Amino acid sequence: MKSHTRVAVIGGGVVGCSVLYHLTKAGWKDVVLLERDQLTCGSTWHAAGGFHTLNGDPNVAKLQGYTIGLYDELERISGQSCGLHRSGGLLLAESPSRMEWLKMAHGRARYLGLETSLLTPSEAKELLPLIEEKYFVGAMLDAADGNLDPYGTTQAYAKSARIGGAEIYLQTRVTALARRPDGTWDVATTAGTINAEHVVNAGGLWAREVGRMVGIELPVLAMEHMYLVTDDMPEVVEFNRTRGRELPHAIDFKAEIYMRQEHNGMVLGTYEKACVPWQPHTTPWEFGSELLPPDLDRITPSLEVGFKHFPAMEHAGIKRIINGPFTFSPDGNPLVGPVQGLPGFWCACAVMAGFSQGGGVGLALSQWMVNGDPGFDVWAMDVARYGEWATRRYTNEKVRENYSRRFSIRFPNEELPGARPQQTTSLYDTLLAEGAVMGDSWGLETPLWFAPRGVEPRDVVSFHRSNDFPHVKAECRGVREAVGVTEIANFAKYEISGPGAASFLARLMTNKMPRAGRLVLTPMLNPAGKLIGDFTIACANPERFLMWGSSQAQIYHMRWFESQLPKDGSVRLRRFDLDLVGLSIAGPRSRELLAQLTDEDVSGAALKFMDHRAMDIANVPAMLNRVSYTGDLGYEIWVRPEYQRRLYAGIRAAGRPLGLILFGMRALLSLRLEKNFPTWYRELRPIYGPFEADLERFVDLGKPDFIGREAALREKASGGALRRVSFAVDAADADVLGDEPIWHGGKVIGWITSGGYGHWVERSLAQGYVPSALAGETAERAFEIEILGERRAATILPAPLFDPAGARMRM
Numbered sequence: 001m002k003s004h005t006r007v008a009v010i011g012g013g014v015v016g017c018s019v020l021y022h023l024t025k026a027g028w029k030d031v032v033l034l035e036r037d038q039l040t041c042g043s044t045w046h047a048a049g050g051f052h053t054l055n056g057d058p059n060v061a062k063l064q065g066y067t068i069g070l071y072d073e074l075e076r077i078s079g080q081s082c083g084l085h086r087s088g089g090l091l092l093a094e095s096p097s098r099m100e101w102l103k104m105a106h107g108r109a110r111y112l113g114l115e116t117s118l119l120t121p122s123e124a125k126e127l128l129p130l131i132e133e134k135y136f137v138g139a140m141l142d143a144a145d146g147n148l149d150p151y152g153t154t155q156a157y158a159k160s161a162r163i164g165g166a167e168i169y170l171q172t173r174v175t176a177l178a179r180r181p182d183g184t185w186d187v188a189t190t191a192g193t194i195n196a197e198h199v200v201n202a203g204g205l206w207a208r209e210v211g212r213m214v215g216i217e218l219p220v221l222a223m224e225h226m227y228l229v230t231d232d233m234p235e236v237v238e239f240n241r242t243r244g245r246e247l248p249h250a251i252d253f254k255a256e257i258y259m260r261q262e263h264n265g266m267v268l269g270t271y272e273k274a275c276v277p278w279q280p281h282t283t284p285w286e287f288g289s290e291l292l293p294p295d296l297d298r299i300t301p302s303l304e305v306g307f308k309h310f311p312a313m314e315h316a317g318i319k320r321i322i323n324g325p326f327t328f329s330p331d332g333n334p335l336v337g338p339v340q341g342l343p344g345f346w347c348a349c350a351v352m353a354g355f356s357q358g359g360g361v362g363l364a365l366s367q368w369m370v371n372g373d374p375g376f377d378v379w380a381m382d383v384a385r386y387g388e389w390a391t392r393r394y395t396n397e398k399v400r401e402n403y404s405r406r407f408s409i410r411f412p413n414e415e416l417p418g419a420r421p422q423q424t425t426s427l428y429d430t431l432l433a434e435g436a437v438m439g440d441s442w443g444l445e446t447p448l449w450f451a452p453r454g455v456e457p458r459d460v461v462s463f464h465r466s467n468d469f470p471h472v473k474a475e476c477r478g479v480r481e482a483v484g485v486t487e488i489a490n491f492a493k494y495e496i497s498g499p500g501a502a503s504f505l506a507r508l509m510t511n512k513m514p515r516a517g518r519l520v521l522t523p524m525l526n527p528a529g530k531l532i533g534d535f536t537i538a539c540a541n542p543e544r545f546l547m548w549g550s551s552q553a554q555i556y557h558m559r560w561f562e563s564q565l566p567k568d569g570s571v572r573l574r575r576f577d578l579d580l581v582g583l584s585i586a587g588p589r590s591r592e593l594l595a596q597l598t599d600e601d602v603s604g605a606a607l608k609f610m611d612h613r614a615m616d617i618a619n620v621p622a623m624l625n626r627v628s629y630t631g632d633l634g635y636e637i638w639v640r641p642e643y644q645r646r647l648y649a650g651i652r653a654a655g656r657p658l659g660l661i662l663f664g665m666r667a668l669l670s671l672r673l674e675k676n677f678p679t680w681y682r683e684l685r686p687i688y689g690p691f692e693a694d695l696e697r698f699v700d701l702g703k704p705d706f707i708g709r710e711a712a713l714r715e716k717a718s719g720g721a722l723r724r725v726s727f728a729v730d731a732a733d734a735d736v737l738g739d740e741p742i743w744h745g746g747k748v749i750g751w752i753t754s755g756g757y758g759h760w761v762e763r764s765l766a767q768g769y770v771p772s773a774l775a776g777e778t779a780e781r782a783f784e785i786e787i788l789g790e791r792r793a794a795t796i797l798p799a800p801l802f803d804p805a806g807a808r809m810r811m
């Protein structure tokens with residue numbers, strides 16, 4: 001083995017081999033792969049080899065599309081067959097709700113450029129005669145589905161990588177990882193030590209153990225998974241003979257089974273409710289290419305439904321039962337990217353669908369390593385999306401929940417119960433007693449809405465407007481007419497201090513930094529000029545800044561900030577997490593309320609819009625920002641957690657005579673829609689530039705230097721390809737959710753990022769991206785938005801429907 005390499009990829013499963021290939025493709029030739037035993041000897045060898053594009057996140061779906069398209073290229077370069085069967089696949093709906101879900105998926109596929117079509121049960125039976133038509137209400141056909149040979153495909157990646165210059169060392173187990181003072185890694189193996197500039201953890205079933213070598217506990221867990229291979233079936237032989245093609249894949253959501261043709265029989269796999277984790281603490285190094293004992297009892301409930309839905313399967317003989325382990329993260333998407341605090345250590349693990357996702361993971365990671373950026377939006381699989389709250393037990397509970405729900409519908413207003421409550425603030429019990437319906441916000445229980453006395457605090461899950469509708473409406477009215485209070489502990493909060501703080505922030509952010517006592521809103525760009533953050537920044541004094549941002553992106557942002565910190569120690573960076581919690585009061589009477597809680601002058605003249613102050617409020621030391629995401633007169637009050645109850649009690653007592661109401665996140669999001677305010681992760685993501693996102697007023701191109709400035713100048717000159725716009729939608733009883741296609745002139749021209757009902761303005765609202773040339777098309781009903789399969793007329797709103805001049809925020 002050589003003594004030095006640019007990249008050491010640990011693990012020769014399909015994912016490690018894909019990363020290796022993509023690194024060579026991106027131009028890095030001095031790269032090696034270290035494999036404990038033989039290629040594919042982890043979870044890869046016994047995979048069922050199916051691939052598909054469907055994913056809850058459209059960006060992951062796109063990467064799955066990339067993976068599936070890659071196999072021809074691999075075969076061409078390597079000369080190795082991947083054993084491809086591009087048979088197409090049917091997703092079978094057993095209920096109207098499932099059919100609505102398929103219509104949503106079909107709509108989304110349109111703007112992703114994926115080829116899907118909706119079918120009646122008899123059309124589905126025509127393609128797959130094994131089904132009993134009466135159990136289904138419809139289906140979706142996905143032309144990209146198929147299956148392959150897992151071993152051949154992994155070899156094709158490996159051969160292509162070798163052709164590109166990579167080296168692969170088999171029988172070489174990595175036993176320890178040590179970081180040198182120069183930032184490179186000493187990778188100790190059973191065949192000696194190799195020094196690497198970068199290390200990639202593609203350890204699959206052992207990814208947790210590889211993580212532990214650098215002191216981290218990755219949220220990843222293996223689950224047992226079973227599939228059956230049947231003997232030859234006359235129905236299959238007959239279909240092949242008469243139609244001259246293979247049967248398509250099928251997913252039967254109700255039965256929780258997937259199936260496909262294998263030779264003259266079928267493969268049938270289950271995601272059963274009674275699922276079982278494998279090696280919940282430590283994966284033994286000696287585990288080899290062996291299978292686990294099958295347990296048919298566990299999957300019997302699925303088989304019983306499946307046999308009714310596919311009667312021929314009941315009489316088919318079983319040739320083989322495969323039970324093998326493979327890994328999942330808590331939400332089922334991969335863990336990819338650099339690990340915060342460990343420069344040069346990268347993850348490519350928890351890939352549960354290696355043959356749908358492996359190519360995309362390899363592409364993203366290689367671009368990230370070579371160019372400093374994955375090149376597209378990989379947030380849904382970024383390893384940074386989990387915080388320290390994703391402990392081993394949390395992971396275990398969430399992975400089981402996710403596995404058992406793999407074929408269940410996740411409704412847009414559905415909060416999953418697994419591993420909750422994980423984090424709570426001191427107000428948790430008080431708010432529950434007030435009727436709060438809680439949601440999970442980056443591991444923290446956060447009030448979504450409040451059920452009035454006599455109403456059960458529970459969501460009825462639906463794709464349509466649901467039982468929370470009148471109550472969220474009442475909350476919105478309460479804010480707009482008087483004053484409301486909501487908990488905002490879930491925001492990310494940071495402190496940036498030291499003599500270099502101001503210039504550090506000025507280089508990272510697009511806006512001018514505030515003077516002492518003031519706030520600014522500012523996007524943050526990457527060097528390519530794409531949005532990687534959106535913050536509120538306060539200046540306490542010239543060497544101390546406070547900053548608020550998206551809770552979900554805390555680790556993502558810390559990773560970026562740390563990579564940009566000056567080496568001279570002139571900047572200190574602190575993430576408060578729940579060491580700083582907050583309440584926001586908003587509405588036209590919020591100033592009266594505030595005035596009763598403090599001795600300070602809070603008049604409009606003394607405390608202006610976008611002011612920041614340190615002051616005592618309700619007897620407790622607090623920081624106050626005069627800003628509100630509701631778009632109304634409002635204040636955010638930030639305190640240490642030990643003061644939060646006192647602050648809350650003070651606000652409640654003083655607010656009673658003013659008509660104070662409690663409101664939750666759903667009302668807050670509705671109120672912000674009425675102001676056309678964007679949100680991070682929906683409207684603001686690293687695929688958009690600041691002008692496209694309509695954030696021009698927060699970009700100070702007069703500043704001499706900030707990251708992304710050159711690209712921003714180019715975007716301003718060109719106008720950008722896309723433009724964020726807001727719509728009023730002629731919706732019926734279902735509002736947009738996000739990811740719906742936007743139609744214009746009979747074509748899909750854009751997509752929705754978020755939306756909902758504007759309860760104060762009483763309109764259904766949406767935001768999304770359209771080509772910039774169409775952004776000025778403000779004629780009534782010039783667009784259509786596809787909601788649950790129906791095209792609804794939509795009108796661009798050039799100005800917010802609530803308070804377009806912004807007078808309320810400034811009053």
Ligand SMILES: Cc1cc2nc3c(=O)[nH]c(=O)nc-3n(C[C@H](O)[C@H](O)[C@H](O)COP(=O)(O)OP(=O)(O)OC[C@H]3O[C@@H](n4cnc5c(N)ncnc54)[C@H](O)[C@@H]3O)c2cc1C
Pocket residue numbers: 010011012013014015016034035036037038039040041042043044045046047048049050051172173174175202203204205206207210225226227322323324325326327348349350351352353354355356357
């Ligand atoms: C029964 C079953 C059916 C499946 N069906 C499908 C399917 O139809 N479609 C699909 O897309 N996916 C399927 N999968 C999932 C698929 O197998 C995985 O997504 C894929 O194998 C993940 O590959 P990987 O490279 O991440 O991990 P692995 O295949 O586990 O590879 C990890 C490799 O790293 C090596 N390694 C670990 N630690 C070290 C170390 N310290 N030093 C050196 N080497 C190390 C291991 O030896 C191993 O070879 C199935 C899985 C199972 C079990």
